[in-house]
Amino acid sequence: xxxGHSVHRIxxxxxxxxxxHRVTASSPQGRFVEGAAILDGRTVTDVKAVGKQMFIxxxxxxxxxxxxxxxxxxxFAGQITEDATIASANGRMGQTNQRGxxxxxxxxxxxxxxxLHSIGAPRRARVRMSEQTTGLPESSExxxxxxxxxxxxxxxxxxxxxxxxxxxxxxxVIDDARVSEVIAKLGPDPLLDDSQAASDRFATLxxxxxxxxxxxxxxQSVVAGIGNVYRAELLFRARLNPHTPAKLVxxxxxxxxWEDWSxxxxxxxxxGQMMTMDDLNGEEYxxxxxxxxxxxxxxxxxxxxxxxxxxxxxxxxxxxxKLYWCPNCQR
Numbered sequence: 001x002x003x004g005h006s007v008h009r010i011x012x013x014x015x016x017x018x019x020x021h022r023v024t025a026s027s028p029q030g031r032f033v034e035g036a037a038i039l040d041g042r043t044v045t046d047v048k049a050v051g052k053q054m055f056i057x058x059x060x061x062x063x064x065x066x067x068x069x070x071x072x073x074x075x076f077a078g079q080i081t082e083d084a085t086i087a088s089a090n091g092r093m094g095q096t097n098q099r100g101x102x103x104x105x106x107x108x109x110x111x112x113x114x115x116l117h118s119i120g121a122p123r124r125a126r127v128r129m130s131e132q133t134t135g136l137p138e139s140s141e142x143x144x145x146x147x148x149x150x151x152x153x154x155x156x157x158x159x160x161x162x163x164x165x166x167x168x169x170x171x172x173v174i175d176d177a178r179v180s181e182v183i184a185k186l187g188p189d190p191l192l193d194d195s196q197a198a199s200d201r202f203a204t205l206x207x208x209x210x211x212x213x214x215x216x217x218x219x220q221s222v223v224a225g226i227g228n229v230y231r232a233e234l235l236f237r238a239r240l241n242p243h244t245p246a247k248l249v250x251x252x253x254x255x256x257x258w259e260d261w262s263x264x265x266x267x268x269x270x271x272g273q274m275m276t277m278d279d280l281n282g283e284e285y286x287x288x289x290x291x292x293x294x295x296x297x298x299x300x301x302x303x304x305x306x307x308x309x310x311x312x313x314x315x316x317x318x319x320x321x322k323l324y325w326c327p328n329c330q331r
Contacts, residue, residue: 002068004051004225005268008191010074011049012269014056014163016081018044021158023058028148028155028164035173036154039064044156051189051224053170053182061176064154069169077146079160189224190262191269202258206246213249214242215319223258225265229299232324233276234260236297241330242323298324 002010025039039058046057056064066072145162148155152164153171165171174182187205188198205222206213216222217231226234235242238257240249267275273289276296280288288295297307302315302324311328 002052002072003227003230003268003274004049004189004191004265005272005274007049007052007054007068007225008265008269009272011047011054013074013076013080014044014047014054017076017161018056018156018158018163019047020044021161024157026155026157028152029166032154032171035064035171038062038173039154039156049189050183050192051186051220052227053186055179055182063174063176063179065170065172065174065179065182066165066168067170069167072168073166075149075152075164075166077162077164078144078158185221187219187221187223190258191225191265194262199255199258203251203254206249206254207251209246211246212243212318213240213246214323214325216246217257218319218321223261226261228321228323229274229296230261230264230276231321232299233274233296234264236326236330237276239329242318242325298326300324 020043022041022043023039024041025036027033027036039062042058042060042062044056045059048055048057052067054066056066058064068074144160145155145157148164150166152166153168154165156163156165188201190198202223206216209216209222211219214231214235217226217234218228234257237260238253240253240257264274264276267273271289273295275288276299277288277294284294292300298313301313304313305311306313306326306329309326309328311326313324314327316323
């Protein structure tokens with residue numbers, strides 16, 4: 001499932017290429033015909049991400065809410081202009097796969113994804129933005145727009161760029177009131193609000209719950225955007241046992257987790273990678289950007305020795321998701 005950094009990057013991609021443009025909307029799959037008819041011919045006026053959810057604002061206070069869930073992905077094609085705030089950081093566009101781009105001197109991860117160089121702008125390309133997608137179907141780049149491939153729930157098309165949405169958990173047209181209602185149910189997102197008030201809200205929500213902290217960090221009503229990878233890594237970085245009742249976690253530790261999440265989220269948005277290891281030298285950093293095996297403290301490292309103490313990393317199920325942790329460092 002895409003975590004907060006990916007959704008923020010997708011929102012930036014939409015702002016750069018769709019904001020201010022009138023779109024043609026359709027539902028090639030046929031499951032979003034009525035919603036597409038409402039969006040068709042409208043102009044995108046704003047795009048926002050809150051945690052794992054994205055909201056595209058069209059004129060007349062009409063919104064498209066999208067939650068990618070476990071299997072959702074956006075495919076972009078056409079003339080794609082990278083967001084300057086990401087390009088300036090030499091960041092990858094979320095979890096993307098790129099075709100027709102110059103990968104000279106780029107650092108590629110094990111899935112062949114371009115980790116450090118933006119795709120440049122403008123140029124013809126096909127880009128997939130999701131969390132775990134590892135490939136795009138072969139297609140010709142000579143015609144625009146390309147034919148939809150697979151079960152495309154909704155297609156948004158401008159004169160130069162097309163975005164195809166497939167496999168989302170949620171895709172609905174809503175109004176201003178419903179947007180406010182959905183956002184009100186979400187916990188704070190440090191990329192939108194890193195104020196003391198947001199830290200206070202997070203600390204208050206955590207420290208009044210008897211729920212194990214390892215479960216609570218995945219609760220989007222407590223904090224927006226944290227998923228399975230960041231959950232495991234944040235807990236290890238805090239040296240916190242995931243089974244500790246949240247209300248027993250010292251307040252200074254809770255606030256440190258919030259600050260750490262804010263920092264890691266920004267790194268994820270800038271680089272497109274869930275980079276959770278610190279103080280890497282140049283070669284170590286290149287290895288980490290090239291392979292997840294060198295990027296995390298505990299995630300996906302079950303049975304391997306802890307990078308700090310040598311104890312074997314454990315794998316268990318918590319909240320119907322896989323949890324990785326060190327029983328010695330996280331006592």
